[in-house]
Amino acid sequence: MDFEVITSYLPRYEKAFFLTIRIGWLGILLSFAIGILSAFLIHFRVPILSKIMDVYVEVFRNTPLLVQLFFIYFGLPKAGISVSAESCGIVGLGLLGGSYMSEAIRSGLDSIPRMQTESAVALGLTKPQVFFSVIFPQALTLSAPAVIANVIFLLKETSVFSAISLMDLMFTAKDLIGLYYNTTEALFLLVVFYIVMLLPVSVLGSVIEKKARFRMLGD
Amino acid sequence: MGFEVLLKGSNMIRLLGGLLVALRISLVSVCISIILGTVLGVAMTFKSPVVRGVLRVYLEIVRIMPQMVLLFLVYFGATKAMGINLSAEAASVIVFTFWGTAEMSDLVRGALKGIPKIQYESSVALGLSNVQTYAYVIVPQIIRRMIPLSINLITRMIKTTSLVMMIGIVEVLKVGQQIIEANRKSSPNAAFGVFLTIFGLYFIACWPISRLSKHLEKKWSA
Numbered sequence: 544m545d546f547e548v549i550t551s552y553l554p555r556y557e558k559a560f561f562l563t564i565r566i567g568w569l570g571i572l573l574s575f576a577i578g579i580l581s582a583f584l585i586h587f588r589v590p591i592l593s594k595i596m597d598v599y600v601e602v603f604r605n606t607p608l609l610v611q612l613f614f615i616y617f618g619l620p621k622a623g624i625s626v627s628a629e630s631c632g633i634v635g636l637g638l639l640g641g642s643y644m645s646e647a648i649r650s651g652l653d654s655i656p657r658m659q660t661e662s663a664v665a666l667g668l669t670k671p672q673v674f675f676s677v678i679f680p681q682a683l684t685l686s687a688p689a690v691i692a693n694v695i696f697l698l699k700e701t702s703v704f705s706a707i708s709l710m711d712l713m714f715t716a717k718d719l720i721g722l723y724y725n726t727t728e729a730l731f732l733l734v735v736f737y738i739v740m741l742l743p744v745s746v747l748g749s750v751i752e753k754k755a756r757f758r759m760l761g762d
Numbered sequence: 763m764g765f766e767v768l769l770k771g772s773n774m775i776r777l778l779g780g781l782l783v784a785l786r787i788s789l790v791s792v793c794i795s796i797i798l799g800t801v802l803g804v805a806m807t808f809k810s811p812v813v814r815g816v817l818r819v820y821l822e823i824v825r826i827m828p829q830m831v832l833l834f835l836v837y838f839g840a841t842k843a844m845g846i847n848l849s850a851e852a853a854s855v856i857v858f859t860f861w862g863t864a865e866m867s868d869l870v871r872g873a874l875k876g877i878p879k880i881q882y883e884s885s886v887a888l889g890l891s892n893v894q895t896y897a898y899v900i901v902p903q904i905i906r907r908m909i910p911l912s913i914n915l916i917t918r919m920i921k922t923t924s925l926v927m928m929i930g931i932v933e934v935l936k937v938g939q940q941i942i943e944a945n946r947k948s949s950p951n952a953a954f955g956v957f958l959t960i961f962g963l964y965f966i967a968c969w970p971i972s973r974l975s976k977h978l979e980k981k982w983s984a
Contacts, residue, residue, distance in 0.1 A: 601969060602965060604972070605917065605921075605964070605965050605968035605969045605972055606921065606961055606964045606965050606968070607921040607922070607924035607925075607964060609924040609925060609927075609935065610924055610935065610957070610960055610961050610964055611961070613935060613938075613957045613960070614957040614958060614960075614961050617942075617953040617957060618953045618954040618955075618956075618957035618958055619954070620953075621763075621764060621950070621951040621952075621953050621954035622763065622951075622954050695825065695826070699826070699827075699828040699829070700828070701828075702828035702829075702830035702831060703830060703925065703928075705928070706927075706928065713828075713830055713831070713834070716834065717834070720838060726838050726839065726841075726842040727839070727842055727843070730834060730835055730838060730839050733831055733834065734827070734831060734835070737826065737827060737828065737831055738826065738827075741826035741827075742826055744826075745822070745825055745826050
């Protein structure tokens with residue numbers, strides 16, 4: 544391991560790191576928006592829309608992100624829809640994540656017993672109150688572990704962005720290996736930056752998971 | 763829209779052949795993962811702090827390292843560090859097994875922990891021997907819990923194998939790219955049709971399996 548090489552590579556990795564983080568988290572935000580919307584539509588059995596969402600969830604849960612990105616980035620322009628690599632990454636991650644988040648949140652919503660809705664109505668709460676103060680907070684707590692697992696999964700999935708020539712961490716490592724053959728240093732930095740990116744999320748996730756468990760079960 | 767390229771010559775057959783490569787890699791990896799994962803999952807219930815510590819670190823590595831990074835580490839790193847020349851396919855089987863084993867062992871551990879203590883005690887009270895307790899009481903329940911989850915692991919494995927094109931294995935995406943390149947002049951819109959077809963192929967490969975997993979989970983949890 545040559546530390547001079549490592550310091551000379553650092554700026555490039557740093558740039559790639561922030562690009563990966565930006566696209567990753569924007570994609571995750573989008574996936575939350577899509578997931579919550581889709582979970583509501585499916586949970587409340589909104590006619591037609593819930594069926595469309597069912598199909599969307601099944602399709603995106605059962606195909607790899609890489610294939611989705613290839614289709615969006617290389618396929619869609621041929622049909623007249625062009626997107627930049629960056630927005631393709633965000634949209635791709637958002638669509639993939641949306642289907643996973645939708646499942647996670649919906650199963651949380653579904654597992655709140657009916658009695659709670661009925662009791663809340665009996666106590667004189669209005670419909671929006673029942674949902675937003677009784678059902679939704681509990682459902683969110685219940686689905687917290689799955690949502691956290693999804694966030695980590697999505698952050699890891701950012702590693703395929705290099706395939707659509709986004710200059711992310713993976714791309715940088717591959718590029719540097721190809722250029723200078725300093726494989727050890729390039730791979731070492733790759734691993735370090737991914738640890739920096741994911742370890743805090745993983746640790747924080749475990750803490751939140753424990754808190755959520757405590758809130759629901761008291762142990 | 764570029765679908766006509768697939769009807770030319772043996773293009774569709776080649777595409778399916780590419781899918782088979784991906785399926786083969788995932789099947790081999792899943793089989794090894796299930797065996798190793800079961801062993802490790804049982805080991806995780808041991809009280810030994812050393813065993814537990816090592817396994818925790820292993821699980822955490824798999825939890826935070828993208829499979830793509832692991833692929834690079836094994837494929838480029840192993841060659842560099844140990845001078846072994848791994849074939850890309852061997853490297854991917856190693857990585858997917860490494861990942862799958864962790865996933866599987868976590869599932870097994872969860873299933874084992876989910877069996878209440880009272881069942882073990884009742885079996886002893888009924889005069890069952892240790893072997894009998896496991897053979898007739900514990901293992902059948904665990905298998906019922908594990909089968910849907912292991913089937914689910916297969917679909918995840920298939921989806922992950924799409925990454926192997928990045929280390930140069932000619933699987934379905936790579937074949938797709940080749941077809942598009944070869945027909946650049948005659949059908950410039952091939953990318954749309956070919957990638958949509960691959961999208962569909964992956965869906966056809968994974969969807970029935972994940973349905974089966976959901977079905978079994980519902981059937982056996984009641």
